[in-house]
Amino acid sequence: MDFANFLIQLLNSVQYGLLLFMLAAGLTLIFGIMGVVNLAHGTFYMLGAYLAWFFTSHFDNLLIAIVLGALLAVAFGWALEWLLIRHFYKRDHLDQVLLTFGLIYIFQEARSILWGDDVHSVAVPAMFNGAIQLTENLSYPVYRLVVSAVCAGLALGLYLLISKTRLGMKIRAGAFNREMTESLGINIRFIHAIVFAMGVGLAAVAGMVAAPISSVYPGMGSSVLIMCFVVVVIGGIGSVRGALVAALMVGLVDTFCKVLLPEIAGMAVYMLMAAVLLFKPEGLFKS
Amino acid sequence: MTTRRNVLTRSAAALGAASTGLFLPELARAQSDKVRVGFMLPYTGTYAQLGVSIEKGFLMALNEQGGKLGGKEVEFFKVDDESNPAKGVENANLLVQRDKVDVLVGTVHSGVQMGIHKVARESGVLSLIPNAGVQVATRAQCAPNVYRTSFSNSQPTLALGKAMMDRGHKKAVWITWNYSAGAEALEGFEAGYTAAGGTIIEKLAVPFPSVEFQALLTQIAALKPDAVACFFAGGGAAKFLRDFHAAGLSKTIQLYGSGFLTEGVLEAAGPAAEGVLTTMHYSDSLDTPRNKKFRLDYVKAFKAQPDVYSVQGYDAGQLLVIGANAVKGDLSNKSALYAAMNGVTIDSPRGKWTMSAAHNPIQDMYLREVVKGENKVIGIAGKAVADSGAGCRMG
Numbered sequence: 001m002d003f004a005n006f007l008i009q010l011l012n013s014v015q016y017g018l019l020l021f022m023l024a025a026g027l028t029l030i031f032g033i034m035g036v037v038n039l040a041h042g043t044f045y046m047l048g049a050y051l052a053w054f055f056t057s058h059f060d061n062l063l064i065a066i067v068l069g070a071l072l073a074v075a076f077g078w079a080l081e082w083l084l085i086r087h088f089y090k091r092d093h094l095d096q097v098l099l100t101f102g103l104i105y106i107f108q109e110a111r112s113i114l115w116g117d118d119v120h121s122v123a124v125p126a127m128f129n130g131a132i133q134l135t136e137n138l139s140y141p142v143y144r145l146v147v148s149a150v151c152a153g154l155a156l157g158l159y160l161l162i163s164k165t166r167l168g169m170k171i172r173a174g175a176f177n178r179e180m181t182e183s184l185g186i187n188i189r190f191i192h193a194i195v196f197a198m199g200v201g202l203a204a205v206a207g208m209v210a211a212p213i214s215s216v217y218p219g220m221g222s223s224v225l226i227m228c229f230v231v232v233v234i235g236g237i238g239s240v241r242g243a244l245v246a247a248l249m250v251g252l253v254d255t256f257c258k259v260l261l262p263e264i265a266g267m268a269v270y271m272l273m274a275a276v277l278l279f280k281p282e283g284l285f286k287s
Numbered sequence: 288m289t290t291r292r293n294v295l296t297r298s299a300a301a302l303g304a305a306s307t308g309l310f311l312p313e314l315a316r317a318q319s320d321k322v323r324v325g326f327m328l329p330y331t332g333t334y335a336q337l338g339v340s341i342e343k344g345f346l347m348a349l350n351e352q353g354g355k356l357g358g359k360e361v362e363f364f365k366v367d368d369e370s371n372p373a374k375g376v377e378n379a380n381l382l383v384q385r386d387k388v389d390v391l392v393g394t395v396h397s398g399v400q401m402g403i404h405k406v407a408r409e410s411g412v413l414s415l416i417p418n419a420g421v422q423v424a425t426r427a428q429c430a431p432n433v434y435r436t437s438f439s440n441s442q443p444t445l446a447l448g449k450a451m452m453d454r455g456h457k458k459a460v461w462i463t464w465n466y467s468a469g470a471e472a473l474e475g476f477e478a479g480y481t482a483a484g485g486t487i488i489e490k491l492a493v494p495f496p497s498v499e500f501q502a503l504l505t506q507i508a509a510l511k512p513d514a515v516a517c518f519f520a521g522g523g524a525a526k527f528l529r530d531f532h533a534a535g536l537s538k539t540i541q542l543y544g545s546g547f548l549t550e551g552v553l554e555a556a557g558p559a560a561e562g563v564l565t566t567m568h569y570s571d572s573l574d575t576p577r578n579k580k581f582r583l584d585y586v587k588a589f590k591a592q593p594d595v596y597s598v599q600g601y602d603a604g605q606l607l608v609i610g611a612n613a614v615k616g617d618l619s620n621k622s623a624l625y626a627a628m629n630g631v632t633i634d635s636p637r638g639k640w641t642m643s644a645a646h647n648p649i650q651d652m653y654l655r656e657v658v659k660g661e662n663k664v665i666g667i668a669g670k671a672v673a674d675s676g677a678g679c680r681m682g
Contacts, residue, residue, distance in 0.1 A: 001509075005505065005506075005509045008505050012501045012505060117332070117336055118336075118555075119522045119555040121555040121557055123557070124533075131534075135509075137508050137538075137539045138504075138508030138534060139535030140534070141533040143533075213526075213529070213533070214526050215522055215526045215529060215552075216555070217333075217522025217555075218332075218333050218522070223496050223497060223498075254499065255501075258499075258503055259505075262465075262491065262492055265465075265493075265494055266495075
């Protein structure tokens, strides 16, 4: 592999890793802070993509679609937490798995009824519909760089929110010691609702941002979900920083194995996970 | 020791079983003189549309006979196979043992097909495959009672090689998902392209069902082939077409594929699909009187546009009609039934095709180009393309 090719693959890795991070961040927050195993996380990604398609077909503007879709997704997450999830905080993980597994079926069926089972596409916004020529016959779509930038921006925002703000402090405190935090008069239920809604929002926004590069289709959430769990486990459950590092690692390993060692590409990320867990059974950044 | 309670529970169980229909089919069968047709198709999930198309096509063939088979009334039984291979055997058994069907029509998913195939081989019930291309069903594990009216996975790509060489594309990269259908498509491509004098400079594979193609597209750009040949279907196909186009590869490298690359995804792929060349046994735009009549009748009957799956279902229906007519609706007369169906020529909307000795269609493969969002037939890539049927011993 020559140097230019290597650099381009590095770019591919980072872009894939950042998109994975967007999804895994919500999952790890919900898991780490609320203790809820959320198998339905992948379907929020799918719903996001369908929302992007639905709104762009009405407004013809991806930015409006993303803003509308994000608001809708956050509201939806809030309602879901209020209706169902909050009753499962103290229940066994198996009960949570059962609940969220059932939700997958419900959301899939709802999507099927609302929007059908067809494959759709979302047009890349005209503003970013160009490409940067990298080698004589390969160009890199500008929109992929935009996706990377948006994901990186959200990662930074998330970091600032959690480490620098009062709300972030409460979230961290709630994750560290729930009873103590409650006895200090902090409304932990409210914090949980915010975290869950934020997680749903992040997954949906990832789906919406990815919609123009990934076509929109029924099964798109399921394969992504597995990768998210791998990222969360490698990074350490509950650690947003861990999720970022792990997502980038998974992006790198997946991309370079596809190119250099295609025979093991299908299991490379799982081997990475096994290797990490061998030395760090709690993940890289278990707090 | 038989206690009163035992007697009670046992009779309750027997009653329960009877009321759920476990015992009923035997009775029903003795009384009725109908041909029992079982559909095992996906009616929910990703492949739901395909299942519905197949069923409509099949019904249309029967409707052309006044809804009868060999002069007998037809009774239908349906099971949603959910495209779930884990339930393949169980679902097929429901139709064969509970409903006592005379013929089993199904299915789309190759994994589920293997479940049906197991049941068909064990029970000897007539099995018509209207889509699944899994090759072993008409190769090493072929059976006298199993007929396919669609294609084997390697068939469309078998015809691809010559078309590529005719267009001067001597060095190609192959890319697909790393799973059995992809491997079987590669087998056809490798045989056809090498025989035509082409060289496959690299075989790339993406783990199924991953749709992260970017890394391999970069790799393709570095390899600088004359052409890329691929096998993808459904949502992944649309994404591959878009990614290939967005990476700027479509400007310099011609993309070829098995026909499923551009079936049902043209709207989603948009301009990215323009100019892509594929080979398949059918195209909506096939300009023959037979196809035009079929499409018109279909629209009239179902208020929906037919697709390749409708055609395959229609041909399964046509095949059954021929068999049933030969035995006057008595499908239990197996030797006469199979004799009528073996080596048959089917007058299909895709063009006439014949049944191979291994019970797979010997059919023409069309070369199609995507023009303005439509698969336009631009020629015949292969006349009477047959699957090798390797290892098939009927008996």
